Amino acid sequence: MNKLELQKMAVEVRKGILEGVHSAKAGHPGGSLSAADIFTYLYFEEMNVDPKNPSDPNRDRFVLSKGHTAPGLYAALANRGFFPVEDLLTLRHTGSYLQGHPDMKNIPGVDMSSGSLGQGLSAACGMALGAKLSKQDFRVYALCGDGEIQEGQIWEAAMFAGFRKLDNLCVIVDNNNLQIDGRIDEVCSPYPIDKKFESFNFHAINIDGNDFDQIKAAFDEAKATKGMPTVIIAHTVKGKGVSFMENNVGWHGKAPNDEEFAIAMEDIRKAGEALCQK
DSSP states (O other), X not given: OOHHHHHHHHHHHHHHHHHHHHHHTOSOHHHHHHTHHHHHHIIIIISOOOTTOTTOTTSOEEEESSGGGHHHHHHHHHHHXXXXXXXXXXXXXXXXXXXXXXXXXXXXXXXXXXOSTTOHHHHHHHHHHHHHHTTOOOOEEEEEETTGGGSHHHHHHHHHHHHTTOTTEEEEEEEOSEETTEEHHHHSOOOSHHHHHHHTTOEEEEEETTOHHHHHHHHHHHHHOOSSOEXXXXXXXXXXXXXXXXXXXXXXXXXXXXXXXXXXXXXXXHHHHHHHTO
């Protein structure tokens, strides 16, 4: 996909996030929207995946370590063809396979169940080491939250990945600077994130995580980096794309009511129309 096509698809992903969370009357829109461009680039440009063969042993793997932003992952998977887009409206409903957090046993395209913060990166390290040991060339991607990296297990995994020189592992930190209790630098600051990962023998890249040119350059650089894992610190806007949600910590984990949903969808519709004029 070219940049404009990716931007248009990101609009569809954001639409799916809002529709799912509104239908569920619960969920986490803020962090899903901030990472929507990352989800879009991963599934429509970066990763070697096939919706017709989601268990292909040679596929690239993705672990959503910040599992509460499942609405973003589901919207990307649905638009990529792993399951029907209309199923996004069943998010968190009784009997739906689209649970509040990713479930690898029941959701096509989900490589790891997650939700307990801090644990996903360890699973991704295991996958990356497994690829090395079995001499397979697939890559492993893990998306972490910037609040999540306050968890100690993240740094145990980082130490392991750096020591094992897992250059087939790419970690993305969605650095929107907000977590459930407020600004991350006021709750328990993990800054400077890049220097911390570098001390564990990571190659660190800082980007605007809502800019596709910078996203592409970062993933290209990660693939070209040998002998060490890469971390992409994606500086993003929480609630990106919805006027009243942007940089508003209150939208970490609540669903919009009908009136708010209408305003949010109008914001997304206008963004899509603007792209169609290009």
